[in-house]
Amino acid sequence: MYIVTAKEMYDLDRYAMDEIGLDGRLLMENAGRAVADQIESELSLSDGILVLIGKGNNGGDGFVIARTLLQRGYDVTAVQMVPSSKIEGDAAYHRKLLLSMGYSFVQYDGQESLEKLCDQNSIIVDAMLGIGVKGEIRSPYREAIQTVNASPTHTISVDLPSGVPADEGVEVNQAVKADRTVVIQYPKLSAYFQYTATFYGEWKTVDIGLPAPSQHKRSFYGKAQVQSTFPTRNSFSHKGKHGKGLVIGGASTMPGSVGLTSRAALRGGAGLLTLATVPSVIQALASSTLEATYISLQDLNGYILDVKGLDLSYDGIAIGMGMGRHEEAVQVLQKVLQKASCPVVIDADGLYALEKDTSILDDRDGPSILTPHPGEMAHLLGVSIPELLSKPFAYTRSFAEKHHVFIVLKGAFTIITNPEGEQWVTDTGNPGLAKGGSGDALSGILLAYIMQDQTIGDALCNGTWIHGYTAELLTAERHSEHDLLANDIIEGLAQTYRTLSL
Numbered sequence: 001m002y003i004v005t006a007k008e009m010y011d012l013d014r015y016a017m018d019e020i021g022l023d024g025r026l027l028m029e030n031a032g033r034a035v036a037d038q039i040e041s042e043l044s045l046s047d048g049i050l051v052l053i054g055k056g057n058n059g060g061d062g063f064v065i066a067r068t069l070l071q072r073g074y075d076v077t078a079v080q081m082v083p084s085s086k087i088e089g090d091a092a093y094h095r096k097l098l099l100s101m102g103y104s105f106v107q108y109d110g111q112e113s114l115e116k117l118c119d120q121n122s123i124i125v126d127a128m129l130g131i132g133v134k135g136e137i138r139s140p141y142r143e144a145i146q147t148v149n150a151s152p153t154h155t156i157s158v159d160l161p162s163g164v165p166a167d168e169g170v171e172v173n174q175a176v177k178a179d180r181t182v183v184i185q186y187p188k189l190s191a192y193f194q195y196t197a198t199f200y201g202e203w204k205t206v207d208i209g210l211p212a213p214s215q216h217k218r219s220f221y222g223k224a225q226v227q228s229t230f231p232t233r234n235s236f237s238h239k240g241k242h243g244k245g246l247v248i249g250g251a252s253t254m255p256g257s258v259g260l261t262s263r264a265a266l267r268g269g270a271g272l273l274t275l276a277t278v279p280s281v282i283q284a285l286a287s288s289t290l291e292a293t294y295i296s297l298q299d300l301n302g303y304i305l306d307v308k309g310l311d312l313s314y315d316g317i318a319i320g321m322g323m324g325r326h327e328e329a330v331q332v333l334q335k336v337l338q339k340a341s342c343p344v345v346i347d348a349d350g351l352y353a354l355e356k357d358t359s360i361l362d363d364r365d366g367p368s369i370l371t372p373h374p375g376e377m378a379h380l381l382g383v384s385i386p387e388l389l390s391k392p393f394a395y396t397r398s399f400a401e402k403h404h405v406f407i408v409l410k411g412a413f414t415i416i417t418n419p420e421g422e423q424w425v426t427d428t429g430n431p432g433l434a435k436g437g438s439g440d441a442l443s444g445i446l447l448a449y450i451m452q453d454q455t456i457g458d459a460l461c462n463g464t465w466i467h468g469y470t471a472e473l474l475t476a477e478r479h480s481e482h483d484l485l486a487n488d489i490i491e492g493l494a495q496t497y498r499t500l501s502l
């Protein structure tokens with residue numbers, strides 16, 4: 001499923017009309033009917049439906065929805081928000097069709113009468129503003145949005161909650177808080193931002209017959225993608241075929257993180273796993289992480305001092321977990337990035353060390369994978385967290401393209417970006433993952449997957465999806481969002497693999 005900007009949606013619309021010959025009026029008919037089908041699944045014939053119709057094509061969809069539901073015998077009140085003279089093009093065609101079929105609408109007549117209509121009906125269909133919204137919301141929508149939001153009546157928005165822009169970097173000053181949104185064809189960027197996603201309520205897309213974009217820019221990555229890309233194992237494979245991974249990190253006061261990463265890599269499917277760390281961490285972990293082998297690094301006050309002489313010929317490396325923020329960490333990271341030619345996952349304190357000089361990424365031989373949470377990404381970019389979160393797709397894409405790296409920007413919606421700027425979004429997981437250690441476990445899973453037979457992009461998407469899905473499975477059964485630990489995720493991978501038949 002593609003994720004589009006307003007411009008990409010308009011380009012597709014134009015392509016469908018000019019090149020393919022799909023009539024805009026037909027697309028609007030498809031859109032309105034598809035939304036009506038969705039709404040109908042929630043209705044009984046006794047329900048009153050209020051359809052709020054704006055000036056543009058979102059309002060055009062509203063005319064089709066009103067006509068379709070009227071034809072099916074429902075009690076519909078259609079309210080046109082602007083004078084008829086302002087309605088043009090395809091929307092005017094569908095407005096006329098509604099009237100020609102013997103139905104009617106009422107003209108918006110101020111907040112007070114709208115308030116009454118909201119109270120009298122069981123469902124509000126918000127078809128006021130769509131992807132064409134720009135700037136501060138003006139009258140009459142401003143007042144209508146206030147009225148809709150003040151009403152307890154169940155609200156279903158068409159394409160977008162009116163007032164929410166499609167794109168990133170645009171402030172929402174006033175918008176409908178929908179209970180549900182029926183999205184036309186492809187989700188828009190704003191369905192995935194922390195600041196705007198909540199306006200959508202639950203949402204679902206409907207197909208209106210538009211073609212797919214000619215070029216991949218962004219898409220949703222879900223269960224179907226995991227199941228079609230996850231590598232299968234053949235009966236003749238041996239441990240060397242499943243990747244020889246190296247984890248570098250840990251400090252005497254933080255032994256757990258690299259332990260979690262190592263065990264997650266092994267449970268994730270790595271064939272062989274070596275942990276390079278300070279002697280005290282080896283002592284702490286050796287009896288619990290039996291399947292790993294260990295390399296003892298030079299230690300200074302409990303931190304890794306150097307990686308001199310460390311063999312870096314592995315299939316994949318993960319660096320930074322619990323490594324500490326001491327001065328020497330910067331050289332440790334730089335040496336590993338310079339000398340290793342395999343894919344390297346950089347996480348946690350590794351990202352902190354990277355901040356000192358991101359140009360080190362530019363001349364690497366092998367792929368680099370950064371796994372920041374928003375705070376770490378904002379630091380790397382030198383912007384505030386709210387600024388990053390207002391444009392997460394644009395910021396991560398520009399950094400990935402500039403430094404030729406993969407980025408996994410972690411969050412309720414995780415955005416995975418490859419060095420060419422292509423992006424994927426995964427949405428699995430829950431607040432149970434907001435706990436120390438879950439990032440370490442994710443790094444281990446990603447390390448395991450980048451060493452398997454799949455593209456790095458797929459490996460990162462599969463890893464984040466499975467990490468989140470495992471949390472969902474666990475909280476649905478044995479655990480809650482309060483008690484879930486990173487260790488539970490690692491142990492829970494078994495159930496995930498079995499449930500998905502991977």
Ligand SMILES: NC(=O)C1=CN([C@@H]2O[C@H](COP(=O)(O)OP(=O)(O)OC[C@H]3O[C@@H](n4cnc5c(N)ncnc54)[C@H](OP(=O)(O)O)[C@@H]3O)[C@@H](O)[C@H]2O)[C@@H](O)CC1
Pocket residue numbers: 009010012013027028031054055056057058059060061128129130131132133134135136137138139141158159160184210
């Ligand atoms: N493939 C497709 O694309 C398809 C799209 N379809 C549908 O069309 C929708 C997009 O339609 P659209 O382009 O007409 O935009 P839309 O948001 O309905 O209205 C824009 C009008 O609103 C106004 N306005 C804007 N900002 C404002 C503000 N701040 N405050 C107040 N008013 C404001 C402004 O009018 P103005 O006031 O400037 O005269 C502007 O002209 C899309 O979301 C989907 O539902 C489907 O039917 C089929 C296929």
Ligand SMILES: [K+]
Pocket residue numbers: 058126127128129130157158159160161162
């Ligand atoms: K809308």
